[in-house]
Amino acid sequence: MDTQQNTALTRALAEIPGPLPTSGVIHIAIPHTDRFTVVGNHLAQHPDLSCTAVGIAVRIQSLPQGIEVGIKALAARCREGEKRIAAALRELEAFGYLQRVRDRLPSGRVITRTVFCNQPTALLHPRSPAPARPHAPAPAPAPAPNPASERTGPSEQPAPEAPAPLPVPPPPPLLPQAPPFVPLPPSLPLVPSPTAPKPPPRPLPRPSELTPELDRAATVLLSDLHRHAPQFTLSETDVRQLVPGVAAWLERAARPDAIRHALTDDPPVPLKRPALLLKHRLTELLPPSPPGIQELAALARRPRIAVTPFQTCDDCDRAFRSPAPGRCRDCREHRTEDVRAAA
Template sequence: MDTQQNTALTRALAEVPGPLPTSGVIHIAIPHTDRFTIVGNHLAQHPDLSCTAVGIAVRIQSLPQGIEIGIKALAARCREGEKRIAAALRELEAFGYLQRVRDRLPSGRVITRTVFCNQPTALLRPRRPAAPQHPAAPAPHPAQAPAEVPTPLPAPAKAQAQAQVPTPVPATAPAPTPPPGPDMPALPPVPPPPLSAAHPAPLFVPLVPPPTVPKPPPAPLPRPDEPTPELDRAATALLSDLRRHAPQITLSETDIRHLVPGVAAWLERATHPDAIRRTLTTDLPHPLRHPAKLLKHRLTALLPPPLPGAHDLTTPARPRITVTPFQTCDDCDRAFRSPTPGHCRDCREHREHRSEATRTAA
């Protein structure tokens, strides 16, 4: 059986003006008569908006006024989730298509109005002031109107001139402005029309300013504290051997000499060569355009710390707490703390007082 042909599509393609392109999209433009929305190419082909944001903008633009367009309301109408809709609304707000304005009602309540502008760049252009309305000037007298004297032409030449040369418009003198009377106020001067800008307004004007903080300089490639010929030879061999494990990493001699100090710093910190090889060759981007830059970034950002020494791994000794033992007083049998046996404090004071009284009596 032959493939069934779509006769309607074939007929529509036959009506497309001009030759059909050999590749790319072919547009069949059928005019809309109802239920359509006009969308500008500045939105449909915006280079910085995602397709989700463009689709959400078209959906909002097609809704009538007063319809709720919050995140939950749009999530109920669209297949996208709330997170993607919220991100799309933030994009539209950054480029001026969507704005949230706080307004106070006559009752004193403050509400937030959501405003969608289908062409935000038009809001930034200066508006032309409206021309003041002047009273109708009196028509000039028929005698003052310039009379046109047509030049007679031959019949064939006249028909050819009408077909090719446009009819010249006679320049009429402007009507004189009558002086203001006692009951007629003086008219204000008509402002001249604004001159066209030398440079047209940009198509896209982002409302978010560009970042002004300069980026910090990249970290330098690590180097060993004590470079030795053995470290240099081992680092050179490891870098030259990487292409056996990952063919994408084929380094030149200049790149190897530049990256040798970074690998030597890893080896100095007692990192096993297999661990360095896995770190440099695992999860490579595709396609890998600059292998030397990638290895420099990984050697710098993933540098391990030095191994701790034996004294760093020992547990510090806890300080010994000396506990004073209890003793029993020889006179009153009271318990008290003292390193040596004897008498308690009260008994010692009583003995001292008694001995002092004895010395005084003697």
């Protein structure tokens, strides 16, 4: 049995003027009569917008005014999740298609309006108000026939009356001139666009000098990781690539058990590339260099604050601060008053 051909498609292809291309897409353009939305090529072929953002923009543009277009409302209408929809909305905000403005109602309530513009570049040029159409003058009423003139003969025709003046139409009401259109300020994206270039990764730290002792200690530590965490089984190539990073940690006086704990603690499940995770942790969790001898000597030379010790009063046994033992201030005052009274 032969493959069934689509006669409607064959007939539509035959109606396309000119020769058909041998490769690429072939368009069959059927004019829409209802339920259609006009989308500009500046949006459909935007070089910096993702396909998800273009699709969300077309979906928002096809909705009537007053429909909710928040993240949860769009997630209920589309198959994309809330994260992808939120990222697409941020892209549209970055390029001016979508804007959120705060407005105050007459009641004093402040609301946020979501504005979608199908041509953001047109907002940069102020639009002039449309000119008012002049009112057409009303047609003059036709004169009513006079029955007396019909009964009189041609020799007894009355004198012609003066024509009545045409009514002057009232002047058209003055339309209030629209204020100049001020484009809304473009909102800044809260997070970088998914299409933004990412910064290059930081290089693996290296010691100031990779001595044989540091190389041997780092190799032993990396080769022994699988005994403490079986998912960190490394190849010989991975060990040789990660040795400079571990040596940099050892040079900074990090203990081997502390390095092992920092590298293998709480790994993701499942762990697909253990060497890449170790490289990331060796780079991002690198401890600071220990202070040198000069820094420690400067810290030791800092002046110390002298603290006056506590003493116990010989008369009342109350504690007070004094460089030498004796009596407190109250006991000294009482003793002075007793000596004066006896004198």
